[in-house]
Amino acid sequence: MSWATGVMVYFVIWWTVLFCILPLGVRRVENPGRGQEHGAPEKPDLIRKAIITTIVAAVLWVGFYVLHEADFFSFRRLEGS
Template structure:
């Protein structure tokens, strides 16, 4: 896997992981004051920076697994039983 493909795969994994991490630990604001920009159900403390750090660490571990799987010979589309016949 080249550096560009590795970067693209990491970006896809990062965004997918972010959407999985965003709802963790969210407590909705029961009252919600529209005057200050909050509505009922919006997170009282979203902790975006903490979630971005967690997302980055989890994505790095997942990306490492994907990289090892791609670079190994466990799954290969060049094997005769998976390749397209000539």
């Protein structure tokens, strides 16, 4: 796997994990002010969620890399079938 492919795979994993992490720990505002959406989170904690996403995505990427280098799954084998 080239470094460019590794970066792209990490980006896809990171983005997917971000959407899994975003709803965790969200509490709605009880009494929203004027012009405030009823479903808006009280405290979104985006920096903390980005850090958690980065760590989880790194662990998943390492797992993907190990499986890829061990040739656990290969699309090239399907080509000859």
